[in-house]
Amino acid sequence: MRLSLHLGLALTLAALLAAGVSLLWTPYDPAALSIAEKLRPPSAAHWLGTDHFGRDIAAMLMAGARTSIAVALVAVGIGMGFGVPLGLLAAARHGGTVDEVVMRGNDLIFAFPSLVIAILITAVFGPSALNAILAIGIFNIPVFARVARGGALSIWTLDFIRAAEVAGKGAARISAEHILPNIANLLIVQGTIQFSLGILAEAGLSYVGLGAQPPTPSWGRMLAEAQTMVTLAPHVAIFPGLAIVLTVFGLNLLGDGLRDRLDPRLRARP
C-alpha cells in the first residue's frame, strides 16, 4: 500500500503547509468583514466564496488549519508526555501494585466518554482552545499508556534485556535506553491516529462552542456558523467540512502506511 502512504503524506503536508503559510500570507484577512460581498459562491476573486459576513472562506480555512493542528498536536504531546512514562513504568513493574494502579487509572479515564471530560472541563474553566487541548490531551494519556505498556511488555521478555539487567542496568535505564527506542514505531503510528482523532475532536468541540472562541479561527466554529446558512449557500458548510475530512483522511492513510512501512507484522490492523 505505497499509494496510501504517499497520498496520506501529501494530504498531511498540504494541511501543514496551509497552516504554515497562513502565518505569513492568506488571500484575504480572515477576519475582514465585507457585508457587500456576503455569501458569494466560489469565484476567481474568492476561490472558495465568502461567508455570511463576507469573509473569505479560503483565508479562514488556512487560518483555521493552524488552530486544528496546534490543538491536536499539543494534545498528542500531553498524551505521550504523561502516557508513555506511565506505560513504561507499569511494564517495568509488571504484575505489581504500580502496574495495577496505572491500569485501573486508565480504565477510569476510559469510563468517561471524551466529550463528557471536555464538558466537565469547560464547566469548570470555561470554553477556550486551551481547555479543548486539555480535554483531548487527558483522553490521550491512557491510550499512549496502554500502547507503551503493551509494547514494552513484549520487549521485556527478550534476551538482550536480560543481558542489560546482568550488566547492572536498572529498570528506569533499561526502559529509557532499550525499551523506548524499540517501541518508537508503535508510538509514532499511534501518534498519527491520535492526531487525526484530535482534529475531529477539536472540530466537534468548537462546533458546540466548547473549543476555540472568536476571534480565533476554527473549522468547527465555521461549520456551526454555516448551519443556519446551509440552504442559502451550501458552500459555506461544505468547504470547512471537506478541509476536516481531507486532513483526517490524510493522517489516517499516513498512519496506516507508516505502520506497514515500520512494522510489517502489524499489517492486519482494523
Added chain:
Amino acid sequence: MARYLFRRMLSLALSLLAASLVIFLVIEVVPGDPASYMLGLNASPETVDALRDQLGLNAAAPARYLSWIWGMAQGDFGLSYTYKVPVSGLVAQRLEVSLPLALYALGLSALVAFPAGLLAAARRGRLADTAVMGATQLGISLPNFWFAMLLVLVFALHWRIFPAGGFPGWDGGIGAGLAALTLPAIALALPQAAILARVLRSALIETEGQDYIRTARAKGLTRTQTMIRHALRNAMIPVLTILGMQFSFLLAGAIIIENVFYLPGLGRLIFQAITQRDLIVVESVVMILVFAVILVTFLVDLAYALIDPRLRRRA
C-alpha cells in the same frame, strides 16, 4: 463462573465509586454559587444563605458526597436547581430520546458493518476488499456533525423525505418519532460502522491461519460457510469490545448530533444545565453516562465468557 461473576461485579462497584468521587471533586471546584445564581443579583445574603441551607449546600463536602451517592443508590438524584423537579424525572424524559437514538444508530451500524466486513474478508486483496477499505477509511475521517448537515441538506431540505430537526415525542406515534431520529441515527452510525467493519475484517482474517479453519475447510465446507460458521464466532470478541465502546460513544457522542437536529436528549440537558449552573443535573447526567459506559463494559465482559468458554475457566 460464579467467581468470575463476583470478581467482575466487585470491579464494577469499585469503578462506579471511583468515578463518582472524581465527578464530585470536579464539580466541587466549579466556580459560581448555584444559590446566588438562582436568586439573581438582587438577593440579600440572608436569602442566599437560607437557600443554600435548603439545597444542602452548607453541609461539609464529605457529607454532601455521601448523601449524593446514597441518594443515587436509591434512585434519588436530587432536585434540579433551576427546574425544581426531581433530576431522575428530567433524565428519564431525555433518555426517551437519547436511548432509542443510540440503539437505532447501533443497529444501523451493525447492519452496514457486518456485510461489509464479511465481504472484505472473504474477498481479501480483491477489488471488493479495496473498495470497502477505502470507503471505511473515508467513513472514519467523517466528522459526524458535518455529515449530519449534509444529510439534512439532501434528505430534509432538498427531497423532504425526513424532518430537518426537532422531535415530536412518542405520543404522536412511533412512526413520527422514528422518522425524526432517522437522519441523526444515520449520521451517528456511518462513521461507527466504518470502524466496526474494519475490526470485523481484521478479526476474520486473523482466524485464517488457525487449525480449526483448516479442519473445517478439509471436511468440505466452502470458504463462505467456514467464515460464517467458524470464523465469525471467533471474531466476535474484538467485535463485541468495539460494539460495547460504540454504544457508550453513541449515548454520549449524540451530544453533538443532538445540537444539529435540535433533539431534546441528554446532551441538550447537560448543556443547558452547565449554562444555568444547575450543577446537580450536570453531576447526575455525567454520572449516568459513566454508569452506562461501565455497565456496558461489564456486560461485554460477561458476553466474552458466554462466547468463549476458555475465559470462564481461566477466571
